[in-house]
Amino acid sequence: MAKHQRQDGVSSYEGRPLARPAEEIVDQGLGFDVGTLLSRRRILALVGLGAATAGLSACGSGSSAPSGASASSAVSSAASDVSGEIPEETAGPYPGDGSNGPDVLEQSGVVRGDIRSSFGTATGTAEGVPMVLELTVTDLAGGGAFAGAAVYVWHCDREGRYSMYSAGVTDQNYLRGVQIADAAGAVRFTSVFPACYSGRWPHIHFEVYPDQASITDATKAIATSQVALPKDVCDQVYAQPGYEASTRNLSRVSLAGDNVFGDDGGASQLATVSGGVGDGYTVALAVGVDTTTAAGGGAGGGAPGGRPPGGQPG
Structure with a gap:
């Protein structure tokens, strides 16, 4: 002793x-x-x-994603973690909101959850790895969920083309749609994982409007921003058939060097992702908006660096 x-x-x-x-x-x-x-x-x-x-x-850092209710709970928790106002970004040259040529927001049927197929007189369907996008919108001025807000989402297809603009899909309006936020401020879109085209980090565009009645006037958007997609998930998706060009394009860009996300590495725009290539991915992001401040130039036709294949801005 x-x-x-x-x-x-x-x-x-x-x-x-x-x-x-x-x-x-x-x-x-x-x-x-x-x-x-x-x-x-x-x-x-x-x-x-x-x-x-x-x-x-250690268990949580593995490649296997949670499933069922656990996955949904994890994503919802991540999506509700609002750290401040979402950065205002360019809508790019392919918004389809009337600010640069075509206006999908004037068309009947644009309010929908599944945006994989075109609607109206168009009949095309975008192919690719399944993806569900969940955005949870918070009104920072009001201090709570932004129920009733209208969220317009659009992104490129597996080939890096934007419907309504890019060569070969000017007669399509797929991968564009609007959802109205529920009591928790949440919207949910069923889509496909977008490509990585030359000069840009993989991303998804969105605009937030105060209500559904406002979506036909792009100047009434109270926030315009983009969702950044994590590299490890992109690597998994781009190894699948149909995404061959994305693998090459992704190797030539970086999140820190992107001319949209590069100022802060996408700190508040990098999505939380669960799932896998088999059953698809769930991409979630918390979106804080301040209804007392003016939108900072999200609409417009300036190209945000890099053009998708066959892109023809209006």
């Missing part, structure tokens, strides 16, 4: 004063023994907790 030590003139053991300084540690009495036992148990408990946490973290 270890002898007691002197610290600053006081007889102690492991930093605790001894009840009987002249005696051995084993002779300090029941009270001292119980205190020593409890202290050691606390240390062991903390060590055990740390090991358990590390184990859980």
